Amino acid sequence: APFPILLSGPVQKGFGRGGKELGCPTANLPDESITPISTVAKTGVYYGYAQVLPPTEGAEQFGPDDFKVQPMVMSLGWNPFYKNKQLTAEIHIMHEFKTDFYGFEMKSVVLGYIRPELDYTSREALIEDIEVDKKVALNSLQRPEYEKYSKDAHFE
Numbered sequence: 496a497p498f499p500i501l502l503s504g505p506v507q508k509g510f511g512r513g514g515k516e517l518g519c520p521t522a523n524l525p526d527e528s529i530t531p532i533s534t535v536a537k538t539g540v541y542y543g544y545a546q547v548l549p550p551t552e553g554a555e556q557f558g559p560d561d562f563k564v565q566p567m568v569m570s571l572g573w574n575p576f577y578k579n580k581q582l583t584a585e586i587h588i589m590h591e592f593k594t595d596f597y598g599f600e601m602k603s604v605v606l607g608y609i610r611p612e613l614d615y616t617s618r619e620a621l622i623e624d625i626e627v628d629k630k631v632a633l634n635s636l637q638r639p640e641y642e643k644y645s646k647d648a649h650f651e
C-alpha cells in the first residue's frame with residue numbers, strides 16, 4: 496500500500512455507535528477527506544499519527560498535550576447507514592482529552608495496516624481486540640522509520 500497516506504478535515508459528529516461506551520471514542524473524518532485512502536479500498540484497522548489543531552477561540556478548556564501529534568488507530572469501513580455504499584474513516588487518538596473536539600481540524604498520517612474488520616460475537620471480544628490494536632500500533636510506531644513521521648511537515 497502507498498503509505499504514508501495523509502488525511503485531514505474537520506471532525507464530524509458520528510452516529511454515536513458506542514465509541515465512547517467501549518472506552519474508544521473515534522473522531523470521524525468527513526466523507527470528502529477520505530478520498531486518499533478510498534483508493535486503497537481495503538477495510539480494516541490502520542495505525543499512524545494524528546493531531547487536533549487548536550481552535551481560534553476556547554483553547555483554554557484543553558490540556559497542554561491535546562494539540563500535539565499523538566499515536567492513533569483508525570478504522571476504515573463501509574457505513575451501514577448508507578447501505579454500505581459510503582466508506583467511513585474513524586480515528587481513535589491514543590491520548591486522554593479533557594474536552595470533545597467536534598468541528599476542529601484534525602490532521603493524520605496513516606502508516607500501516609493492522610487487520611481486516613472482524614465480526615464479534617461479544618462486546619468483550621471487541622474491546623479486547625481494540626486493546627491489542629493499540630499495542631500493535633504503539634509497538635510499530637517505535638521504529639525510527641515511523642517515528643520520523645510524527646515530525647512530518649504535514650503537522651503543525
Ligand code: ADP
Nearest residue numbers: 508509510511514515520521522588595596597
Ligand atoms: P461519534 O459517533 O460522534 O463519533 P464517539 O463516541 O465515537 O461519537 O466519540 C467521538 C468524539 O469524542 C470525537 O469526535 C471527539 O470529539 C471526542 N474524543 C475524545 N477523546 C477522543 C480520543 N482519544 N480520540 C478520538 N476522539 C475523542
Ligand code: MG
Nearest residue numbers: 509514521522
Ligand atoms: Mg466516532
